[in-house]
Amino acid sequence: MSKQKKGLNTICTHVGEIKDKQFKGAVSPMFLSSSYEFLDVDVKRYPRYFNTPNQEYLSKKIAALEHTEAAMIFGSGMAAISTMFLAFLQKGDHLVVQNTLYGGTVNFIQEEFPKYGIEYTFTNGYSVEDFESAIQSNTKLIHIETPSNPLMTVTDIRGISKLAKSKSILTSIDNTFASPVNQNPIDLGIDMVMHSATKYFGGHSDICAGAVASTREHMERIWNVGKNLGGSLSDMTVWLLERSMKTLGLRVKTQTKNAMKLAKWLEKHPKISKVYYPGLKTHPEHQLAKSQMHGFGAMLSFELTKDLDAYKFQKNLKLIKSSMSLAGIESTVISPHLTSHALLTEAERQAVGISDQLIRFSVGIEEVKDLKRDINKTINKLLKKQEMAV
Numbered sequence: 296m297s298k299q300k301k302g303l304n305t306i307c308t309h310v311g312e313i314k315d316k317q318f319k320g321a322v323s324p325m326f327l328s329s330s331y332e333f334l335d336v337d338v339k340r341y342p343r344y345f346n347t348p349n350q351e352y353l354s355k356k357i358a359a360l361e362h363t364e365a366a367m368i369f370g371s372g373m374a375a376i377s378t379m380f381l382a383f384l385q386k387g388d389h390l391v392v393q394n395t396l397y398g399g400t401v402n403f404i405q406e407e408f409p410k411y412g413i414e415y416t417f418t419n420g421y422s423v424e425d426f427e428s429a430i431q432s433n434t435k436l437i438h439i440e441t442p443s444n445p446l447m448t449v450t451d452i453r454g455i456s457k458l459a460k461s462k463s464i465l466t467s468i469d470n471t472f473a474s475p476v477n478q479n480p481i482d483l484g485i486d487m488v489m490h491s492a493t494k495y496f497g498g499h500s501d502i503c504a505g506a507v508a509s510t511r512e513h514m515e516r517i518w519n520v521g522k523n524l525g526g527s528l529s530d531m532t533v534w535l536l537e538r539s540m541k542t543l544g545l546r547v548k549t550q551t552k553n554a555m556k557l558a559k560w561l562e563k564h565p566k567i568s569k570v571y572y573p574g575l576k577t578h579p580e581h582q583l584a585k586s587q588m589h590g591f592g593a594m595l596s597f598e599l600t601k602d603l604d605a606y607k608f609q610k611n612l613k614l615i616k617s618s619m620s621l622a623g624i625e626s627t628v629i630s631p632h633l634t635s636h637a638l639l640t641e642a643e644r645q646a647v648g649i650s651d652q653l654i655r656f657s658v659g660i661e662e663v664k665d666l667k668r669d670i671n672k673t674i675n676k677l678l679k680k681q682e683m684a685v
């Protein structure tokens with residue numbers, strides 16, 4: 296085989312296939328053994344060692360997609376991130392972490408780090424200066440998330456990598472929202488990339504999984520902690536994840552194209568007061584996003600005008616589902632003030648820019664015209680109801 300890099304959809308379809316030598320089937324066989332021979336073998340295989348055939352081979356696909364030497368698959372995105380953090384942080388160490396972050400990651404840091412004696416600082420903002428001013432003499436890791444949830448802020452990946460390298464600090468990124476289709480942080484200097492594979496990797500809202508990709512050296516450190524924490528994924532689900540990932544490029548590219556069209560349309564819509572999408576020229580970090588992403592992703596947020604109720608809007612949508620999770624092939628919405636940010640006070644929500652009118656939109660693969668019609672019909676219905684109530 297030539298050393299030339301394969302293209303995205305070829306990697307998605309073929310890298311990490313297990314050849315079915317016995318029957319010559321077209322897809323990877325599923326190996327469900329939890330017990331493997333241990334005499335005279337090079338690799339002691341065991342599911343919790345992350346090295347069953349299906350785990351080992353699918354990791355190759357993820358590593359190829361993220362341009363790393365190695366990768367590991369976990370039972371959830373949180374298993375991936377917690378194992379990664381605990382592999383590089385110990386008692387007395389300090390983590391600098393972005394203020395706008397997935398809620399589960401915030402909970403893990405706030406609830407578990409004190410038990411381990413690990414210190415942390417949430418940045419005040421997401422500029423490189425905000426990260427720099429949070430660094431301490433014992434800082435060992437900087438963790439970022441871009442684009443972030445739910446306002447799609449964009450962090451300067453190159454800037455953070457450069458800052459960290461100048462101080463010999465490691466960097467990690469939650470690349471879930473962009474996916475490797477739209478963003479390859481390793482090429483921009485980041486050390487470790489993690490994913491909630493529950494989202495775009497799975498893509499059909501039927502798998503819970505996670506992944507980390509990095510150098511062989513870093514992955515070995517993560518493996519050493521991972522085998523103790525035990526967050527491996529069952530091989531049946533690993534197999535399903537492989538099946539899903541074959542269409543990762545196709546799905547995410549279509550979803551990204553749809554999101555761009557919808558963001559432009561929503562921006563002009565008289566009943567939408569604001570749209571948050573890095574692909575729009577009005578997004579404050581549009582130029583930065585352009586310089587570090589291949590595409591702007593398929594997540595966006597928008598604010599309904601004050602006369603429309605966000606809860607009723609979601610309830611009346613027909614095609615677009617109201618759903619907690621994201622990144623499936625079906626379009627879904629949530630209202631952050633009722634879900635991810637429900638525990639904050641109104642004042643706290645306002646401080647982080649989450650209004651009651653805000654809707655987060657995970658754009659699917661449906662035809663854009665059908666999605667537009669669903670939104671328009673719903674808005675018209677709500678407006679008509681209001682007229683009748685007057």
Ligand SMILES: *Cc1c(COP(=O)(O)O)cnc(C)c1O
Pocket residue numbers: 371372373374397399400444469471472490491492493494503504505
């Ligand atoms: C969902 C999500 C996670 C957590 O992943 P799980 O698979 O639910 O454990 C982490 N980061 C981001 C950005 C997510 O959207």
